[in-house]
Structures are given as structure tokens and as C-alpha cells.
Amino acid sequence: MKTNQILVRYGELSTKGKNRNSFIGRLRDNVRQTFADLGGIRIKAERDRMFIASDNEAEIEQAIRRLPKVFGIQSFSPVTEAELDMDAMKQTAFRVVEKLDRTGKTFKVSVKRPNKAFPLEKLEIMHEIGSHVLRSFPELSVQMQHPDIELKVEIREEAAYMMAEVIQGAGGLPVGAGGKGLLMLSGGIDSPVAGYHMLKRGVRLELIHFFSPPFTNDRAKEKVFDLAEKLSQFGSSVNLHIIPFTKLQQEVHKQVPDNITMTSTRRMMMRVADKVLEETNCKAIITGESLGQVASQTLESLSAINAVTRTPVLRPLIAADKLDIIETAQKIGTYDISIRPYEDCCTIFTPANPKTKPKLDKVEYYENFVSFDEFIQEAVDQREIVKFPQVKKNGAVYEDLL
């Protein structure tokens, strides 16, 4: 008896007509990448389901732990193998059901028997296994229609296979199936959550962060690194582009009146993002903006900022409540990183009274006196690009010490 396979049921992609093959291929690649360090894993992607197998049970356990994070999977079930012998099969059935929560649950056994040489008929097998399980677990009751627990038994040439446990997947679409977008990652709570929602919709991410040394310190940068690391744990690696933003920010402060610097700064960010987007072949800019949260996130403000680009700006959190955003941030493990108290480039130059309803013509008028193109190009050229997941340099030193 050995649990050496996992059956994976696809998410929404089962319904996606023509693109189906590319979706399945993408999911297979993402699963493969997620298990890159597990040498014995074999993946077989069929039209309706995927099988993940390994002769090493420890690898299967690891796989079961990691799969719930991979997008594009509706659910999956560990499959346990038994010898083609009634007693062995009964014992295996017992072990499989034993692992589940059974109190007050209904139960049935279903059998497929492609191996016609097996001495017992389908109904006999059902009866034997079913009554063995029910005798062992009197808390179960039988229900043939929509039972809580369905023990599926398949008798094949080489062995019998059983499964009952159904583990929820992350849903969504396989990352990469939806193209690539550029996420503006500030270090706050919202932007990583926005990134997560896009990942779930199958969009691969490039990340862009605006860094203003010496006004923001290395801790602030490290925070963004840690967030990028988290966002790289969903089956697809990410690149983080760190834009040196100090000069541009100071130039804006020289040119425009205090109460619209915020709008103007954000417009500069968009212009920088547009350049990076072109170079990285992204198709949209993604932000964590949520309507009404702060001065820059009013409809007036958003449209004044948006006017600087023709690229679609996606704002998956635009109508989300802060509390819901926080809940998601906690779920994906970015919240504790985001609340670390280091200033980012947005907080340090915040004017006392930013305009909540900036007028586009005014903003354009003030920006008009200087061409920012040079500064923008310089910032883009001098950016630092870091790939995640990343192996931390100091980690090994610390581990040696501890």
C-alpha cells in the first residue's frame, strides 16, 4: 500500500474551448516548476485531469503541501495503490477513509473495473469494501446520491487504485495563461494583494518599485524584496525593477506647486512604468489603488494620473474594502511584511494638503515648463533588476551560527 499519485482536477480551464491545450500546457509547466527540486516527480497531463506521480512517498507529501498554491487547479486527490487482493484492498480502503473527518458524514463506494480478469464482479467489490469500511466506522451512513465521502476504486491490470480525500485547489487560471502585466509595488498592503488577484487570473507579473535614497533606506527596499519573494511563490518567477527615483522626485518638487506634486509624481511613475512595460513586453499596468482610500485615489485624481498613458491601467482592488484587502494580505502572507514601519517614496514627500480633485489642465500646465523625458530615461536606464525567488546571501551565514 502506497500513496504514490495525485489526481489533479483542472479549474475553469476545462471550459475554455480552443485555448485548452495551451492552458493545460501552461499548468503543467507551472506544476513542474513548483516541483523542480523534487527529482522523482512525473507529470502526465490529460485532457480532463492531470496525474502527478512519484515512487517516493515523501515527494508526494511535499507535492500535496505545495499544490494548494498553484493557480488553475480546482481540487486534487491523493491516490493510494493496493495489491490486487481483496484483503489488501479492504485494508487500504480502511486507511484511506481513516484519514478523513467522518463524524455525521454520508458515504459510498464506487468501482471501475477495466481489468476484466479480476475474479470479483464490480458489485461484489463494492459490497465487500463498503461493508468493511462501514463496519470499521459506524459513524458513517450510506447514501448513494451525493455522499459526503465517495471512495473511488479502480481495478487496473497492475494494481487497484483508491481515493476519497478531495483537497481544494487555489482555483483561477494557470499563471502565464493571461499574458504579462507590470505591477506597481509600493511596499504597502494593497499592491501585493492586487498582484495576487492578477496572478490568480493567470497574469504573470513584472514588478516595479520606486526607490528614493537616501530618503528611503535599505530596510524599505528589503521589505519590497520580501514582498517580491512572496509574489514569486505562485508558480511563476518574477522580476523586480527598482527605479532610482530621487532626482525625478526632486525635479517635480522644483517645478510644480506643493499641493499638486503628488499627482504629478504619480504621473511620472506612470511614464517610467510605460517605458519598462515596453522593454519587458507587458500589456498592462497594475496598481493597488482602491477608490477613496487616500487623496490620490479619488476619481478626479485617478483620471488626472491616468491621462499620461494610453496603456490599460488595471486596478483589481478599486472597489474592495480595506478590511477585505487586509484579510487577503494575511492569507497570502504579505500583511506582516507590508506593515513594517519603513517609509516609501510616497510617504516622505507627501504635501500637507494634497489636492483631492486636481485639474488635469493645471497639472499639465505646470509640468509643461520642463521636459522630464531625460530624467525619466535616466531613471529607467539606471534601474536595478532582481529576479525572484531569490537565494538570500546572508541566510547561510545565519544558519551556520544558529
Next chain:
Amino acid sequence: MIYLDNSATTKPKKEILETFVKANEQFYANPASLHQMGNAAEDLLEKARAQIAGLLHMKHVAFTSGGTESNNLAIFGTAFAYKSRGKHIITAATEHPSVLNSLGALEEQGFEITRLPVDHFGRISLDELKNTLRSDTILVSLMHVNNELGTVHPIADIARLLKNTRTFFHVDGVQSIGKLAFDQTAMPDLLTMSAHKIHGLKASGVLAFNDVEFKAVQVGGGQEAGLRSGTVSVPHAAALAKALRLAEPHRGHQKWNHDLRDFFMNYPNVKVLSPAEGAPHILSIAAKGIKGEILVSGLQKEGIIVSTSSACSSKSRETSHVIEAIRVPRDYRDGVIRISFGAFTTQQDIRHFKKAFERVNRLIKGV
């Protein structure tokens, strides 16, 4: 010398000293500093903290200067934070002086302290504890393993008993952490540990805690989330994390404990004070009609280091409060010695001890 006084302190392990030296060389910056070097020190400190919390199965960890400070912090900190809820605290008569004297100080400030009595083996009664609990009891403070006898208090049972009450539970785990297994499903609210009892460094300890808000005792720059001010020693923290990782229950201790119990059966003038189901690394005995210090110096001449009851009380002339609390017969009272094993103790050490004890006993009886 054969060192059998591991409950007083232990010899630091080489790899722990190496960590301490290396951390001092490479991460000497102040972890509260904003610069790169401070950040690196802070990273190491937080890694050490996370490792300790994980190994202790507790949520939070504050670094202190050792067991005494941790006990002070746990008791004063909780008492002052929750005094509006009640002023009654329960402990046992055989606790460490850092607990008993803290509670004595609180008593002078109007707190009411119940000191549970113990039986001949230093055991409290769970029923008695239950009966003593009141609606205004804010804290129960007990040690896991008694430092003089090795008696084990049923802390998991007590943690379960107090779980859904408003009474917090502090455990002094100085003599048990790294030596006895803990029931992870029933951890106390506050847990004291000290590094030098598990082959780490002196002047280094932690107070680990779960969901309890206590007030700081030592105030200043607000380090350790305001709970314990003073520049945190990152090298000590790293060394403690390592000591805890390397510590594990020793297989030999139980065997040697049984072995010595059998051995002392041959001496009608010797009584074993430690309970049979106590911690394996501590064995206290009392010899009739002799002073413990004579036994200690006699054994020392033979190359064996043991102590009279606890190191804290062994220099004062008075009988230890623990020995008094378990009501050792008068003619045995002065003849208490404590044998305690550590990670470096060997089978051969025990053999030598037995031979040495035989010779010393003969010598003393001859007088």
C-alpha cells in the same frame, strides 16, 4: 575532575562558544541601529528569536539576562499589568528564590500570596491547587522541575486547568527545558529559560510568552517591544538559540539515575530525597549525621564535583527552604547533597562516583 553539578551550571559546548565569538566579530552592531550593520545584526537577532520560539512552542520571546530576571519580569510584569483584575497569586513553597522573593516583595505591596505545601517528595496536590484558585487569582507561578530535588510539577495538567480561566500561568523551565519533553498542546502563558543550564552562556535567558500582556520591569530605550529595555546582545541571543537547538533529553540520565538509586540502597545511612518519577538528571540524597559540605569536600578530594542542595543556598548556613518544605528528618537534614548530570556526563563518571562515594563513606564512618 568529574563534574556532577550540572543543575548549578553547565560547561558551555564548544560550538556554542564559537557562535558567540563569531557573532561578536561579525554582528557586533546594535540591532536597533538603522544602518546596514545594524540591520544585519537585527536579522540575526530575529532569526534567533524565531528559532527559539519554534523550539519552545511559544509565540513570543523576549531576551533577558537569565532565569532570575525572566522570573522577575514574568511575576512583577503580570502582577502590575493585571492588578486591577485581582491581587491573588499562587505558587509553591519549593520554588526558586527568584520567584519566592519576587512574590514576597509583591506581598509587601498588598498582593496576597498562597504558597502551596508539598509532600515528602516535593509534590504539590492538584486538588489543593484547584481549591485555592479564586476569581481574583491572576497568576499561578510554578517551576517545571525543582532545582534541588528534580520533582516534576504536572504543568500540562495545570495549563489545561487554567486554560479557559482568567488566571495566567507562569512556568520556570530553567531546569527542564532541553532536558524534558513538553506537551505542546498545553503550554503555559509565560515560560522562563536560562542558557547556561543547557551548555550555553551565563547571563543569558529568555522569557517566552503567548497571549499575555505584562509590564516592563527594566525600562529605558524600549528594546524588545518595550518589554525589556537595554541594548540586546545579539551574540548571546544567537548562542542561546544554538544551545537550545543542540539540547536534547539524554538517554543515559535515566539509566544512571536508576543505577545510583540502586547503589544508595546499600547504604542504610543514606536516604534518596528525589522522587522516582522526577527529572532524570537530578538526584538528591541525604546522609545521616554528617554535614553535606563534608561529603562535598570528601568527594572533591576524590575528583568528583557535587553540591549541597542548590548552589544558591549552599553558601549560607541555613537549611534550604526546599529541604525544610519536604520535612527531611532532623538527623538527615544537614547531610544533603545533589548529584546532577549534563550532556558531558559519561557512564565512567558514574562508576567513578560510586567508588569514590564508597571510600568517602567508609572514611567518614571511621571517624
